[in-house]
Amino acid sequence: MPMRQKLEEAGVLQPEEIALLTRVYEATCRKFENNSDREQRASRIIANYQLGIRDEDELIELSRRPLGR
Secondary structure, three states, X not given: OOHHHHHHHHOOOOHHHHHHHHHHHHXXXXXXXXXXXXXXXXXXXXXXXXXXXXXXXXXXXXXHOOOOO
């Protein structure tokens, strides 16, 4: 079962929230990223969302900044 479906069924995130996070993730992809880079970027996006940041542009901007800035 795909992760997206599991999250929706468990009620962890609503479909529109998953769609937002997916858009932010796709908008911040970089060439030559390895799996570790992608996982860290995804974790940062989710962490920022959990901190209450809901604006898509702000999530994109924060996800593009180096850690600690």
